[in-house]
Amino acid sequence: MNPDMKPDMKPDAEKEPILRVEKVSKAFGGIQALNGVSFEVHAGEILGIIGPNGSGKTTVVNCITGFIKKTSGHVFFRGRDISDKPPHKIADMGITRTFQIMRPYFTLPAYKNLVIPLFSPRAKRTGGWRGGGRLGDRNTVSIDILEEIGFERDSYVPYKTASTLPTGYLKRLELARCLALKPEIIICDEVFSGLSMSEIASMVPLIERLQMEGITLIMIEHRLRELFRVANRIMVLNFGEKLTEGSSEEVMADERVREAYFGSQKVEEVMRHA
Amino acid sequence: MGNNTQRRKERIDRGIKVRTDGIYALMSIRELSYLALPRLVLIFGMLVLPLLLPGMYWQRVITITCIYALLALSFDFLAHFVGLVSLGGAFFVGVGGYMAAIMNTTLGLPPWATVPLAALAGGGICTLLLLPCLPLRGVYFAIVSLMYPLFVARLIEALNILGGTDGITGIDSFTNRWAEQYFIIGVLLLLLFGVRRLVNTDIGLVLRGVKDNDQAIRASGMNVTLYKAMAVYIASAMGCLGGACLVHIYMWSGISQFALDFSILPIAATVIGGGGTLVGPVLGCLILVPISELLRDFGTLRIVFYALILVAFIIFRSEGIMVYGRRKYQQFERWTRI
Numbered sequence: 001m002n003p004d005m006k007p008d009m010k011p012d013a014e015k016e017p018i019l020r021v022e023k024v025s026k027a028f029g030g031i032q033a034l035n036g037v038s039f040e041v042h043a044g045e046i047l048g049i050i051g052p053n054g055s056g057k058t059t060v061v062n063c064i065t066g067f068i069k070k071t072s073g074h075v076f077f078r079g080r081d082i083s084d085k086p087p088h089k090i091a092d093m094g095i096t097r098t099f100q101i102m103r104p105y106f107t108l109p110a111y112k113n114l115v116i117p118l119f120s121p122r123a124k125r126t127g128g129w130r131g132g133g134r135l136g137d138r139n140t141v142s143i144d145i146l147e148e149i150g151f152e153r154d155s156y157v158p159y160k161t162a163s164t165l166p167t168g169y170l171k172r173l174e175l176a177r178c179l180a181l182k183p184e185i186i187i188c189d190e191v192f193s194g195l196s197m198s199e200i201a202s203m204v205p206l207i208e209r210l211q212m213e214g215i216t217l218i219m220i221e222h223r224l225r226e227l228f229r230v231a232n233r234i235m236v237l238n239f240g241e242k243l244t245e246g247s248s249e250e251v252m253a254d255e256r257v258r259e260a261y262f263g264s265q266k267v268e269e270v271m272r273h274a
Numbered sequence: 275m276g277n278n279t280q281r282r283k284e285r286i287d288r289g290i291k292v293r294t295d296g297i298y299a300l301m302s303i304r305e306l307s308y309l310a311l312p313r314l315v316l317i318f319g320m321l322v323l324p325l326l327l328p329g330m331y332w333q334r335v336i337t338i339t340c341i342y343a344l345l346a347l348s349f350d351f352l353a354h355f356v357g358l359v360s361l362g363g364a365f366f367v368g369v370g371g372y373m374a375a376i377m378n379t380t381l382g383l384p385p386w387a388t389v390p391l392a393a394l395a396g397g398g399i400c401t402l403l404l405l406p407c408l409p410l411r412g413v414y415f416a417i418v419s420l421m422y423p424l425f426v427a428r429l430i431e432a433l434n435i436l437g438g439t440d441g442i443t444g445i446d447s448f449t450n451r452w453a454e455q456y457f458i459i460g461v462l463l464l465l466l467f468g469v470r471r472l473v474n475t476d477i478g479l480v481l482r483g484v485k486d487n488d489q490a491i492r493a494s495g496m497n498v499t500l501y502k503a504m505a506v507y508i509a510s511a512m513g514c515l516g517g518a519c520l521v522h523i524y525m526w527s528g529i530s531q532f533a534l535d536f537s538i539l540p541i542a543a544t545v546i547g548g549g550g551t552l553v554g555p556v557l558g559c560l561i562l563v564p565i566s567e568l569l570r571d572f573g574t575l576r577i578v579f580y581a582l583i584l585v586a587f588i589i590f591r592s593e594g595i596m597v598y599g600r601r602k603y604q605q606f607e608r609w610t611r612i
Contacts, residue, residue, distance in 0.1 A: 087493060088498070091493050104490075117490075117496075
């Protein structure tokens with residue numbers, strides 16, 4: 001990564017993590033969904049979280065963003081404890097998320113979908129993505145954001161009702177909803193899933209561009225090949241516990257990961273099918 | 275038509291449909307009137323109605339209809355634009371009614387002061403009391419909000435407060451019966467068009483977002499409970515306004531203001547008129563309340579006929595009059611030269 005791209009990144013940013021998750025546990029009744037998971041996210045990086053089904057990936061996201069209450073543990077954002085804050089307060093600080101199951105405001109046109117997050121206090125303060133602290137006309141800003149994220153401005157797409165949009169656009173709309181807040185961290189819960197290869201191919205540069213602009217990303221993915229292309233670091237969860245973390249090569253070389261995630265198959269074989 | 279080769283049918287709204295909302299219509303009187311006609315019919319219809327009806331009895335019925343229409347409007351707003359199905363109509367009416375009654379009898383305020391004050395303050399009280407239930411959604415909110423009017427009515431009865439079962443008497447009436455009639459009609463029309471405007475503003479979009487997907491509203495850094503409370507305040511203030519008017523019309527305030535009629539009839543009217551249209555529930559009240567009065571001659575059979583009419587509506591026009599009417603209105607065609 002070229003540090004020139006991120007003028008607002010402090011030199012010691014690599015030492016002080018933007019997000020620190022400390023021994024977070026979550027039990028749903030008798031089921032231990034998360035068991036003392038700790039990790040750090042550094043400003044400007046892309047952290048990938050992988051793991052088999054039911055390993056607690058989405059639960060981690062819900063715990064960070066406050067959508068569910070942790071049984072124990074702490075989350076620190078820029079050194080501040082945000083463990084007990086409600087979701088809207090956490091989003092207001094700049095930690096936004098997408099949802100695995102996309103639920104746009106179906107009855108509204110795409111651009112009106114974005115007018116809603118642009119109404120939030122944070123958007124008013126920051127002016128939205130690219131907004132220099134002042135929010136212009138919400139409809140205009142919304143169409144600007146949609147254009148940048150891949151909705152063709154002069155086509156009819158931004159004006160289409162959300163219920164008629166294909167999955168690819170809905171995934172982008174989810175991202176756009178985060179960007180409307182001018183976020184510092186975006187947590188993407190499976191943005192690649194359900195997309196065709198060509199749709200993913202156009203999504204990857206978008207993710208890379210967001211990183212270039214200094215946004216920290218946490219990506220939960222099942223599409224490993226695409227994730228490894230963009231992620232700087234990978235963390236592996238299994239049965240609610242952190243198995244390991246490191247670069248994609250390190251993680252894939254780990255015997256435990258192979259066993260937990262891929263069974264006894266050869267990694268190369270799985271990657272061919274991914 | 276003999277010369278079909280030179281003429282074809284075209285939908286009247288063709289020129290309007292292709293443009294986005296907001297900038298349509300100002301191109302010709304014809305298209306302008308196409309859009310304005312339904313609104314003007316409603317406004318003038320409501321204004322002329324009391325003049326056409328014979329006698330005080332039916333004029334009083336219209337006034338009561340308007341109060342029910344306010345409740346139906348508030349129900350439709352909450353149910354279809356915020357996602358809170360509220361059965362608390364009777365609670366709003368009761369709170370507004372008792373507020374106006376107390377302000378009138380103990381503070382000596384005239385009706386023109388008590389009605390707006392009861393609406394504003396009553397809305398605040400209703401919102402505060404409903405605040406703990408706001409995280410509930412759908413049918414759960416409906417169940418809890420149904421409990422409120424029963425709760426307050428039994429409280430007044432058991433503790434013998436606020437006049438107990440006798441209610442509060444000696445309340446001033448409106449100075450003039452025409453003033454009373456047109457005040458309520460005017461307020462109804464203003465609120466109807468006001469709410470229609472509100473749901474299309476940006477804040478209205480947020481409220482509709484709360485209904486569609488409150489998780490996304492939270493994830494966008496907005497406090498869902500705050501917006502729900504705001505919507506409940508608007509809706510309950512409308513109900514309280516109706517209740518305050520009712521008290522001054524009857525010159526009496528009692529626990530019958532917490533009667534479930536005020537919760538149930540607005541829902542029936544919304545079903546008949548078409549939910550989510552805001553105008554529909556008002557039309558539904560204009561149909562249901564007079565029918566209910568007409569059927570008084572049948573004594574106890576009234577409910578049977580009433581139920582039959584409701585069932586017929588639900589079976590044959592389940593989408594509601596307004597949804598049906600709007601669709602048909604948009605399908606009007608005219609002949610155009612090719």
